[in-house]
Each structure stands twice: as structure tokens, then as C-alpha cells.
Amino acid sequence: MITLLIDGKQVEVKEGTTILEAARQAEIYIPTLCDDPRLEPYGACRLCLVQVKGMPRLVTACTTPVAEGMEVQTSNEQIERIRKTIVELLLSDHPNDCMVCEKAGDCTLQELAYFYNLRENRFLGERRQYAQRDNNPFIERDMEKCVLCGKCVRVCEEVQAVAAIDIAYRGFNAKVTPPFEKDLNCEFCGQCISVCPTGALIGKLSIGRGRQKDIQKVDTICPYCGCGCNITLHVSRNEIIRVSSSPDNINEGWLCVKGRFGFKFVNSPDRLKKPLIKKNGKFEEVSWDEALDYVASKFREIKDRYGPDAIGGLSSARCTNEENYLFQKFIRATIGTNNVDHCARY
Amino acid sequence: MAGLATVFGSGAMTNSIPEIENNDLLFVIGSNTKENHPIVALRMIKAVRKGAKLIVADPRKVPMVRFAHLWLQHRPGTDVALLNSMMHVIVKEDLIDREFIVMRTEGFNEEFINNLEEYTPEVGEKITGVPKEKIIQAARMYAMAKHPGIYYTMGITQHSHGSDNVFCIANLALMTGNLGKESAGVNPLRGQNNVQGSTDMGCIPNLYPGYQKVDIQPVREKFERLWGVSLSDRPGLTAPEMIAEAEAGRLKAMYIMGENPVLSDPDIGHTVKALKCLDFLVVQDIFLTETAELADVVLPSACFAEKDGTFTNTERRVQRIRKAINPPGEAREDSWIIMELSKRLGYDMKYTNIEEIFQEIGMAWPAMAGITYSRLEKGGLQWPCPTTDHPGTKYLFKGGFPRGRGRFTVVKYRPSAEEPDKEYPFVLTTGRILFKYHTDTMTGRVDPINKVAGEPFVEINPEDALILGIEEGSKVKVSSRRGEITLKAKISKRPGKGVVFIPFHFKEAAANMLTSSQHLDPLCKIPELKVSAVRIEKV
Amino acid sequence: MQKEVVIKICMGTGGIAAGGKEVMQAFIEELKQQGIDATVEKHCSVHQVGCRGFCARDVLVDVIMNGEKTTYQFIKPDMVPRIVEEHIVGGVVVDEWAVKEDYHAFHEKQVKVVLADCGEIDPESIDSYIERGGYEALKRVLSEMSPEEVIKVIKDSGLRGRGGAGFPTGLKWEFARQKNSDTKYIICNADEGDPGAFMDRSIIEGNPHSVIEGMVIGAYAIGAKTGYVYIRAEYPLAVERLKIALAQAKEKKFLGENILGKDFSFEIKIKLGAGAFVCGEETALIASIEGRRGMPRAKPPFPVEKGLWGKPTVINNVETLANVPYIIRNGASWFAQYGTEKSKGTKVFALTGKVKNTGLIEVPMGISLREIIYDIGGGIEGDRRLKAVQTGGPSGGCIPESMIDISVDYESLQKVGSIVGSGGMVVMDETDCMVNIARYFLEFTQTESCGKCVPCRIGTKRLLEILTRITDGRGRPGDIDLLLILSEDIKAGSLCGLGQTAPNPVLSTIKYFRDEYEAHIHDKRCPAGVCKNLLTYTILEEFCKGCTMCARVCPAGAIVGEKKKPHRIVQEICIKCGACFETCKFKAIRKG
């Protein structure tokens, strides 16, 4: 264990911890834009600059490992001035269209602008402008809003091992792009969207579907494969408009294309809305009472005539435990047979 | 799963997903993890980045091969030969874990060893097509690792000898003592969100909830007491058997909840015919599926986002799902429908909320007795979790196996039921692709997904394609003894020569028109979906 | 007695560009025609040699007859026959083409260590290097010195990194030596991206073996088995010569398995850089070798802890490494006799700008700027007034004329807001606008920024925009303060050396030439008459004869007036092209 002082507070952390991690453990806030604890430290946004006693320069808290007896100051006049300049520089090259931006209300840049009370901008000048749109069906890429934090590039390479995007060009014109500015063609896991601090990467399915403040968030489990990824449904007007996942769960916040974007079926117009009974070869909508009475009478009739073993039930690997429990209980206790199975039992 | 239950006494992933990243060796066999369990694959990649070695055994060059240190491209259906051959090397080079074998297992006897004797690497190479050096290397890598994990899915199980494959995997882990430890074990990855749960809950013809056998009297009596009725002591029919019995006219009615066997089961023609033979078919689903089309009554149900409850994932983790929106129209929760039906049939299930059902599960099965909804608020819990202060179980068999000792099984290689021949010279193997899920009832209704993966295809090796005069995108007819479908060819080096792959998601060119429902695993009755003989013709 | 004739022709990139190859061919043919090769075959040889610095006078040719050397300058192929006939055959020097006094003055105050053999040896012949003592140092190191002893000699010599940061080389090696790792690397940084710099290129072109020998010694000292030379692809000649030298060194067992029969093996690979300035920064260079985009990362950890492929790595500049064999051969104290207390040895500079003699120079640390400009450089072109010296390349600062007596060493230059850097030195006179100079350097750093960190990516862009508006006449009150604040924040906030030093030209010009900034902003005037938008051309009535010449050359039709009467320039139409100014015979047009 290593002991250090952060803003005069004694903190004890494991060797190899960064100053930023140590500060977070001690609940000391340091602003960041390019940090994600799940990714390799990057040190690009420079917001987490801190003063370490004895070091000739300010250092980034996210990249600097702690050392025994280190004395760290997370804020002073110079540091705050630089942080403000950085945010102001970012805003000087940003569309600042928060009134129509999907990310408004959940945007780190917006937070920082608010925090530093940046209404005026001393550095207004040329702004990057890109006419080209990415025609992939999942991810809206508005590179004018990109702050080059590199999280999308890193997550795609380090976590997803796809490396579909990288930074191209130099200096002010640096830009995150798929090779040769082609349309994105990847696994569409959307991990990049989940780490983007601004509105540069947005799921196309959620555009125009509801403001952040109107969204109700419900934690649940992904309905697809057996990984059991924890997901959060973003709901607006009885409709799922987005799926996210929190970094501190078993799937570490990562999802696949199905989990992140495969929710539209829920609100599909094809959904069954009323019980149906086939009459003369055609389905007719009926009331629940009619349907249930009919099913019950048919089951009773067959059971009476052929015995309970003439009835079988197939349950579903996509229903809940409780429903599966009830289903087999129904077959066993109500019908009276062990003819119960599910399709994916093997 | 029956395979694992036989040798260990319970069947599930023995480790948990987070443990993967601390494996020092991963042996992935018959699993296209990057496409079918993408998030598990991320952990595997993380392990590799941290220095673990990866062995992938798969007839196709699945995406995980990109990260592998060793790729064993065995012919479909030759897993037993491959695994036995690896074990032959392990025994011969004395890389076994004696202490573990003596203390924790049974059946490591002369018969077992003699059986392995014949599977020399040379024999292994002959049967599997994998060079013997690679078999030897894989054996050594696995046996010498400290924390090796084996991962498999349907590539292992969907065979007429699926249980044999599973036995071999268990043998391999047992002889090297790689069970009952953190980050070392045998891990079947579940293909659907709650397969584990529906198995746990006893939707199995011979098992009550919690793997308790219906033909054991004290067990049955316990459930009779809990449910207040008398119960049948005869194990019921498995799903394939139900279809067969329906066709034979002995099964008269079926109640199918949230499944689409017409598309997911082998030999569609056969399934449809059988279901049509029924006097009465009720299907309860969220969409009018191919199966629902055949029903007499269709009951509209609520989907995952419209109800409360729990799912159990592939690592035995019980997690809460929560209602986020209201179901459309008059669609109702499955639990409500079942209870209403039951009441009308004279057995009133009285629950005032979902949690009460969950509490009853805990009464029926001690392994879940310690889990409550309020505990699940803080995150999932892995069974066994017998008491409310138990933290859940990360990995299984720490102290021993539920059946006492882990059992070695003598397994002989049997060729797949349908080997390619003159008339049907190709081996068809089926599976999933990243963008699609199962019978596509859900993913098929997501526009962007259809944009990137809208069309059925058959993957053909370039050499085969050349001989057949097939080009990328050519329309081809694929036929088997059961039926035929027409779809586009995708020329790819993923399958080896003589092997073709078709994803089974697409109803317009359903792979299961071609597969057979006749060749079942004798033990668990799984059909042979991974090996069928087919013919390919250009249209 | 037979005549002994050696002809050495400068064949650096500069020499070749000026026609070195053609000159060499001309000599070979001429000698053949004259039949000299038949009679004095063994004794007359034509050599290519590396750059000897005075590139402005290429092609330079040495004719050495019986040990007596004559140097000719500005030689073209058609001049060769006369030299052969008069000098080589006739024994009379062609005086009018030989170098003069100033050529010798250029060399007199220089002290050549790393450049000593450049221009003397044939860079494509290892024997030529060995003849002058090459690889002696390596032999001694391997036969009688422990790695620790090598490190001690380098530490004692006081050698500091010549790549810019000036970090003590021995100390760097010691850190790497102390790291416990089965794999370590040594990298020679030959990226040399500063505009106008060609020190490293010239060393590799002129004496590649000195760099290789330095690397092998360094590898032995730190315990590396593999080395890389990261060299820009735009240096084809240097790359070619390096390849030849590596092959020769391997053949002679100075490289490869069991070097000189000892239990020490080392190989060197060449890695071509795509010519991004930032790839010279050590962590970006490592990323580039690893096949990633050349972007720097934050330090610590330093490359000596976690470098190439995560292994301890020493990165040294070409010139740094080229010094090593000479230090080992001649001893630490020999090297330390040159220089100041903290800056030892010599430094190579690329002297450019408004001095009379431009070229590559090697001077002892501690020499004054005045000596460099006036003694070596021969003073200012056209004998105009010196205004400032910019040192250290784009990340350096401008030192005003009033300070040119300061000593050239790491500490002194830093104190006045500049740096030694990699050795760029641009001399500026009264016709240079300091705001424009700052703008020029910012333009370079801005386009060369990798774009990773915010202060550098956007900050330098904004600095450039502000400077541009000032030179365009759109400067605003408050702009100077804004430049100062932004510069400070970029310096303190940037990730790598590029951003941390990019504002130096702005800060130092504001510090010493604030009045020029103010003139631009407040008076809309460029005192040096450089910034086009701020120029006005006016006709001085008293001198104008009404000759109409100016009106006729004006492309914009901005000049009006009757014949024989004073003309007038309509400022709204004038495009400030200066055509009238050039044409007027009566000096009646004022620029300013």
C-alpha cells in the first residue's frame, strides 16, 4: 500500500494506482473528458492536470502513478485557468447546438461549460465543418462535435478488438474516421457510442425520440443470448428509445449489436394485441374470456378423453424463471403430466 | 446439459464470466464466441491481452481464431476423436493430476485408459484432419496450464453423439484436476437469455425444479405437498419425442409458450406435419410466428420489457428484469395467462405478485432459497445460494461434486449419423451470425439489423466454389434427404473444404429444411443439427 | 617521383543536388582521357565524401597533390577539364576558382568532433572509417570495459542529448542498465523534422559508421540486443548509406551474433518514418515503430522504464550517438575540455537566414552568438542590421541583437526564452517582421501537431489565427494579452514537447519586440515592411516627375495623374503589389 496526500487529505491506495484513481477513492473530484477506467490511460484532454510537489510541470492525474509520500494538489489558480482555457478552446470548435443535440443533458462538455460558466468565448475562430454523412444504419457520427478524446478509438481496439476507426490527419484537422473516410462497417456493438462524452456518436434509433430529461431509465437484463448482460432501458412515452449499460455491472457496460440496438421489436406494429381463435381456418380476434374459456374446455375435453399424457407443453428459454416455474407447475399439477420440455434444453 | 449432470451431478458453467480474464489458457471448442456470446468473447480477449494462451477448435475459421495461438480445424463431428487423442497424449506424457483423480473422481481405470490407448495422435489426425503436432501441442498447453478454462456451445452438443462430446470434455478436465477451482473449469455457454433458468425451473420431462427427479418418490412427495396435488411418477416426453408422438397421433394437444419450433427444430417439413396432426394447439407468443400460424388459439403475451421477474444467465446468475413499459393492446404477462388458465381448469394458483412465485421456487429448491428480490436489487446472485446471508457461488465443485465423485466415462468415437456420400457430398453445419438471434422474430423486426444482415446465405470454401462454378452472390440450391432451399453463395475461407455453413435464422431459406430430426443423441435426445449431408447446385 | 593525387568531391544531399555526381563523372572521364589513370593509376583516386558544412558553396572539390590540399568551390562539370589540365597535369592551382579567405574563416572558429571525419572519409567504405581510427572505441569497450565503466566515461564526459531536451546521456543509459528486463532496446532518433535542419542527415550521409559504432557501444552499456534507426523516408541518400554501412559492419563482425568474437550480440534494424515532425518525439516515435499512429503519450513512465513493446528503451539522437566513439577513443576529459560547466563538448548547428555564410557548423558549447554570426557566418547579408537570432527550431525563441554576447549553451539560451534544441539557427535582420516570424513558426507547429491533446490541437490553431489577424491588419486591442495567456496555458497544458514549446516564438517575440506587435495592432503598420496588408505605397509629390511609368505598370489601375504632373495612388484600388515601387527611377514612391 502507498500513502499519499491529496489536497492535504491522507489517502492509502494500492501500488500502481493512478493519482486520478486515488483521488476518486478519496472522493476528490478531478474533471476529465478522455478518461475511462476500463481503458488504458490516454492523457489527451489535459483537464486532470494536477500539481505534484517536486515535479517541474503539472502532470495528468490519469496517467501518473502514485508514489509513497507524494503530495498532490488537484486545484489552484493556474490549474483552474488552464482547465477553463481547455474547455473554452473545445467550445470554440464546437457547433454549440445544445438546443437540438441528442446529448444535451447527458453531455460532459456541456457539464464542463456550465461548471466553468462559459458564456463568452475568447477564442472564437475557424470551426471544423464536415458535410459528409455516414450512411451506416446504426451510428450517427457528427464529427464536428468530436473532442478527440479517443475513447471510441480505444474501446474499439482495446476492448472490442475490431479497430474499425482511428484518428487521421494532423493538428486542427485531426479526425476520427474509418479507413479512407468510408462508411462505418463493423460489428456495430455501439461501445463507441457508450463512451462518447459528447453528441459526436449517437444511436440513430434514438434520434428525435425524446430529451434526456424526459427519459425514464429502467434497469433490466438483455433478452438475447445467455451472457445475461445488464442493460438500462431508456423509456419515453411507453417506448424504448435507447439501451445503455452501466460500467460497474458484470458486463462492464459493454453490449453487442443485438443488446444495444435490437430493441425495436418491442414496439413493432406486428406485436400480437388480442387473443386469436382460428375459426374456419382464419384467425379472429376474441376477448380474453372467450379465448381462455375455449382453451380450458379443450384441454379438459382432451384430458378427459385421452388422459393427461395426451397433452404436452413446451416452455420458453426466453421467459422468466417465474413463468417457467408456473408453466411446468401448470403442466404437472393442473394437467397432470410430466410432458414438459423447452426447446433449448441441451 | 444432461451430459454434465451425469458426470458431475449438476449441469452449468462451473466458473463465472469475470473469472475468464484470469484464465491462463482458454480452450474454446465448438463455440463461435465472438458472434454468439459477444460479451463473453470480450473477457476472453481481455485474458489473451493479459497473457493467456487461446486454443480454438472449430471446423470453421470463426472470428475467435484471430486471437488464437493455436487453431485446430477438425472435421465436423470428430470432437470425440480430437479430445480422446489429446487425452492420449496427456496420459502418455504423464501430465495427469494424480491427487485430484484419487481424491475426487471415479472411473479412471484400466478400461478407461485402454480405450484412450487407440487414439494416438496419428489416429486423431486421420479422423479429425488436424495435424498430430497440433494435437500434441494442444494437449500439452492445456495440461500444463494452471488455470485453464474450457468453453463450448452447440458445436459440441448438437450432435447425435453430443453427450459423448460433453463426456470427453469432462474427462479432460477431470484428469488434469481442472475443476472446482477459480478460473478453471468446464463452461457450456448458453445460447438464450434464460435457457439456464428454464432448465433450473424444471421445464424438463424428468426433472422438477432444481434437477430433482420425478421418479424418485420422496422428491415427488415433497412437490405434492408443496403444490397440494398428486403428481405423475412417469417421466414425460422430450420435445423431439412430443413431435414424434404428435405425428403418431398419440399426443393430442400442445401448449407452446414463447417458442418457435417450426423454424428452430430440425426438419421443418416434419415438424409442420406433426403439429398439424394435433387436435388442439395453443401458442402463446409476442408475434404470430411460423408455429403460431398453425395454432388453434394464439394468446398475446408481454415481452421482457413489459414484466417483472428474473432471468438466470449462463453463469448461474439470477438477475432481476423489470417492467419498463406497458404491453401493447391487450397482450398480457405469461404468468397471468397461465394462472387464468389454471383457475379455469380448477387449480387456482394464488399469487398476488411475481415475487411470491419466486419465494415458492426457493421453497422447492434449496439452492435458490437464499435469493430474494431485495437482495437482487444490488445485483445478481449465483446459485447455489442456500441462505439469505450466503454470497452466492462463483465457481462450482469447490469441495466436491454433487454426485460425490466426478465420473470418468469411456467414450468411443462414432461417426456422425449422416456422413457425406456421392449423392450428398458436403457436410452442412448450421449456426448463428452476430447480427441475428435465433428464429429472427425479434432481430428481424429491427430495420438497421436487416440492412446489414438481411439475407440468407450459404458459406462455401473457395476451392469447392471453383469446382462447382459458383461465384460470390450466385444463387445456389442446397438440398438434403429432407428438403431443399435456394439462397445466395458467400465464398469464404471460414469453412474448410467440403464443409458449408448456413445460419438458421432465415425463414425464406430455412436451414432446418435440410437438417434431420431422426438422429438424436441417445441420452439427451438432442438432434444432430451440426452435421447433415447436403448437395449444392448452381441455379 | 610519381605524383600522388586524391580528389574528394562533396556528395552529401546538398552536394548531389548541386551536381556532385556529374562533377565526379567529369573528373573520372577527364583523367581517363588525359591518360593519367594509366600512369598513376594506383595513386590517383576520386572519392566521394560527405558534407563538410559549407553547402552554400557546393560543389566543393578538394584536390590533394602530394599532401597539399586545394579546395575549389562552385564547381560545375564544364570546369573540370581546366582543373585537370592546369592543376593536376600542370601543377598550377586555378586560383580564381579556389576558395578564398572567408572559406577558411568559416572553419577557423569551429571545433569538429562529430563532423571531423565528414568530408574526409568515403561514407560508403568502412575501411575509410577504420583507417581514421573507426571501431577502435568498440574494440576497446568490448575487450577491456564493463558496461558500468562505459556508462561512467559517458557520464564523466558530460555529454547531453543533442535531440533537443539535453538530458545527460550517461544517466539515461544508467537508468536503462538498472532496469531488470530480458529485452531492452536502443533507438537512434534520425527523424529530424525541424524545418531547415540537416545536422543528423549530414552526419549519417558523411559518417554513418560513427552512429553505428555509438549505437553498438550504447547497446553494450544498457544490455540491448536489438536497435532501431528511425529515419525519415525523405532521406534516401542517408538511408542508402546507412544500409551499406550496416552490411559492412556486419561483415566485419562489428554487428550481429557474437560481435568481435565476444559474448555480445546486437542487431540494428532500419525503420522508415513518414516524415511527421511529431514522430521525432520519443513516445510518438515508439508508437510509430510499433505500427500505430505516431502520437505521443504522457510521461512518466519514461521510455527507459516502458518503451518499445513495453520494454526499457533508450532513445538517442544521431549526433549524441556519433559523439560516443570519439569520447571513448579520446577520453572523457578530452571531451569535457570543450564547453561550459554544464554543457560540454560541441554542438552542430544549421546556420541559415540573413548571414553571409550559411551552412552546417560545429562549435564548442559556450561560444557566443556574436562569434557565430560575425566570425563564422561572416556577418549580415548586404551589411544590414542584425535584428535577432532564432535558435532551436520551431520550438525555440528569438534572441534580440542586444543579447548576442550570451554564451551558447543549454542553460543560457533557456534563460533568455530560447533553447539549443536540435540546432536550428536562423539569423534575422531589419527586413524581417517579428510578428510574421512568430506566425511562420506557428504555422509549422500547428500543421505538425498530432491533434491528440486539446491545448496543442486547438490552442496553437487559435494562436495562429490571432497572429494572422494581426499581420493582416485586423489585430484587436487585447490581442497581445490574449496571446500571452493562451501561450502560457498551452505551454503548461500540452502533452508533449511540441505543444509545450510551440508558443516560444510568440512569447519571445512579444517579450523583445512588443513594439512591433503594437505597431501592427494599433497603428496598422508593419515596421519591417513585410506584412502586405499593412503596407501603403504613396507618391512623394516633390520627387515625382510625372513620367507615368508607375501608372503603366500598375496592374490594378490604381495610379492616376496627368503627364508631367505628380501622380497619386488611389489607396482603395491599390493591391500593394509593389510594381510601382520597383519601377520608379526617382525614388518617389514610399513604402511603409
Ligand SMILES: Cc1cc2nc3c(=O)[nH]c(=O)nc-3n(C[C@H](O)[C@H](O)[C@H](O)COP(=O)(O)O)c2cc1C
Ligand atoms: C515535437 C518533437 C520533435 C522531436 N524531434 C526530434 C528529432 O527529430 N530528432 C531527435 O533526435 N529528437 C527529437 N525530439 C526529442 C526526442 O523526443 C528525444 O528527446 C531525443 O530523441 C532523445 O535523444 P537525446 O537524449 O540523444 O537528445 C523531438 C521532441 C519533440 C517534442
